[in-house]
Amino acid sequence: MPPRIVVQAPYLASMQNLVTRFHMLLFSVTIAITAVALLRVPADFVYPAHWSGSTVDWSWSRNMALSVGPLLDLMLMALFFAVGRALTRNHYAKSQHILDPALSAVLALVAACQMGLLLTGVGSDVDLIRIIGFGFGAALMPLALVIFEAERHTYAGLRAPWPIASDRAWRWVHRLTGIGFGLGGIGVLVLAWLDSGPGPLVLAFAAALSLPVVVGGLATLALRGT
Secondary structure, three states, X not given: OOOOOOOOHHHHHHHOOOOOHHHHHHHHHHHHHHHHHHHHOOOOOEEEEEEEOOEEEEEEEHHHHHHHHHHHHHHHHHHHHHHHHHOOHHHHHHHHHHHHHHHHHHHHHHHHHHHHHHHHHOOOOOOHHHHHHHHHHHHXXXXXXXXXXXXXXXXXXXXXXXXXXXXXXXXXXHHXXXXXXXXXXXXXXXXHHHOOOHHHHHHHHHHHHHHHHHHHHHHHHHOOOO
8 A cells, every 4th residue: 555644733823824924024014114113212212192272291211102002012922822822724825815814914013003103202393193193093984884794604703712603693703703803993093083192003903903803703602502
C-alpha cells in the first residue's frame, strides 16, 4: 500500500492566523507615527482631552497619550490571533472574511488617531481626530442598516462560535446589533459636532465598535433556546 499523508492538527491550527502582514504593516505605521511624535512633541507637552467652556478639565501627558495606540494594537492583534487559533476550521472559513477587514479597520483607526495626536502636538490647526469622528460616525450608519436588515445565510451576518438557533433569534440578534451600531454612529457624530475634545471622541470610537458586538454576542446566548 502507498504511504498515507497525514496532516496533523497543530499544522492546521498554524494556518488559522487572523493577523496578516497587512495588519503588521498598519501596526508599523502606528509605531512610526509614535516615534516621530516622541521626537517632535516636547516631553512636557500636555494634550487637552476635554474642555469645560474655555477651560481644560481633562488632559493627557505626552507619554500616556502616545502609548495608548500601540498598546491597543498589541492587545487587539493578540486577541484576534487567539480567536483564530480557537475557531474550528469550519468557523474560521466562515468568519475570516469578516474578522480580517474588521481588524484592519480598527488598526487603521488607531493609526489615524495617532496621527491626530502628532498633529496636535506639533501645533497644527487640523483637528484630525474630530474629522475622523465625522467620517467614522457616518460610516457606522450604513453598517448599522446592513446588519439590521441582514437575512439568514451561512456566510452573512454576525459570526459566533455557536449557531444562532432560529430565524426569530437571528432577526432579534441582528436588529439589536444594528440598532447598537446606529446609536454608536449618532453618538460619535454628536460628539464631533459639539467639539467635545479628543478624549470623549476616542472613548466613543471604542464604545461604538465594541458595545454593539458585545450586545449581539450576549443576545445569541440569551436566544439560544428559542
